[in-house]
Amino acid sequence: MEEEWRKWEDLEIDCLSNIFRRLALEELILDVSFVCKSWYKASLDPLCWQILNFEKLDFSPESRFAKKFKGKYAILNFSFAGFMNLVVGRSCGLATELRFPLDGVSIQDLVSAANKCPKLKVLALPNMTLENELQIPQLVAKYKDLEHLEMDVKPSCFSELAAEISNNCKNFRGLKMSGSIQKSDASAIVGFMPKIKYLDLSRSYLPKKEFMVIMKGCREIERLSVNFCVGFQVDKDVLELASSIGLFECEGSKLCDYFVYDSFHWNQLYLNVEDFL
Numbered sequence: 001m002e003e004e005w006r007k008w009e010d011l012e013i014d015c016l017s018n019i020f021r022r023l024a025l026e027e028l029i030l031d032v033s034f035v036c037k038s039w040y041k042a043s044l045d046p047l048c049w050q051i052l053n054f055e056k057l058d059f060s061p062e063s064r065f066a067k068k069f070k071g072k073y074a075i076l077n078f079s080f081a082g083f084m085n086l087v088v089g090r091s092c093g094l095a096t097e098l099r100f101p102l103d104g105v106s107i108q109d110l111v112s113a114a115n116k117c118p119k120l121k122v123l124a125l126p127n128m129t130l131e132n133e134l135q136i137p138q139l140v141a142k143y144k145d146l147e148h149l150e151m152d153v154k155p156s157c158f159s160e161l162a163a164e165i166s167n168n169c170k171n172f173r174g175l176k177m178s179g180s181i182q183k184s185d186a187s188a189i190v191g192f193m194p195k196i197k198y199l200d201l202s203r204s205y206l207p208k209k210e211f212m213v214i215m216k217g218c219r220e221i222e223r224l225s226v227n228f229c230v231g232f233q234v235d236k237d238v239l240e241l242a243s244s245i246g247l248f249e250c251e252g253s254k255l256c257d258y259f260v261y262d263s264f265h266w267n268q269l270y271l272n273v274e275d276f277l
Contacts, residue, residue: 016042025053026065029087030072049091052084052117053099055124059083060104080104081112088116096145099124102152107132114142121171124150133157137164147171148198154179159188166192174198179205181231186210190217200225208232208255215241228252 020032020043033043042048058065059080066078080101088095095117100109105126120143125136133155140146141164154177155161165172173196175189181204189196196218206229215224215238224245232238233255242248 013038013042013045017045017048020045020048021050023048025051025087026057030065030068034072044090046090046092046094049087050095051097052087052091052095053097054080054084054101055099057101059101081106081109084109085112088113091117093118096120097122099150100126102127107135110135110139114139118142119145121145121147122150123148125152127152128155130156137161140164141168144168145171148174149176151177153177154181154185154204159184162188162192172196176200178203181206181210183210183213186213186217189214194218195220197222199223202227202229202249204229204231206231206253208238212237212241215245219244221245223247223249225249226253230254230256 016039020028023032028043028048033040059078060066061078069083070076070078093116096119098113098117098120099122100113103126105128107128110125110132123140123143123146128136134157136155137157137160140149140161146165146169149165149172158177172193175193175196175198178201179185181201189199190213194217197220199214199218199221200223202225204226206226208231211226211232215221222245224242224247226232227249228251230253232253234250234253238250242250
């Protein structure tokens, strides 16, 4: 007897949606949804939209992604805000990870996401103006389940942000950011995030004094990354404190006493540390 092959579209909806949960956002929104009715129905499962990673997508109007999206959905105008509202809507409030692109995101987009994604555990914020940065603490405070936060550049209101995280995000364990790490920032990390497990301050201006404060005050760190930092060098004191850390990464970090950075220049001009090493 000739063996019968079962068609993909004949699979149970639950099986299909389980497979689709492993796909990238672009594949899910532009490919899977247009194969057949059963695949489209399976793709609407909110669990397929728990991880919303916009970082690697090009949202410029003339990009390949934008043109393909406009063609598939038969629309004339394309914007990040419209796309975000579509996929966030499909998550039905179950999204656990949200990664914004670095640029092209408005404060309204952030507010909308904060209201529609209450269960976020991982959040990667975009670059913002100094004025809009001031709203970050109140926005992040809405994510009661937040465990990990990433920021390309340390916001000017970091101390206020750390306080809100301490008061509202009881499961918070991971932070990634770069910038000029000052005494107030080190104190905020130690005072408001003493149980932090993962800390990445790579490509920052990080004086040894502040670095030592952080290592001495956050004794539960399991992974600490300070690659290509300026302000300290790995010496006996640093290695002694780092000996209890499971993974300590410090590639390319140097003292460079002769060069002084301030918070504005480091955070706003995005200086490349490697140029000075």
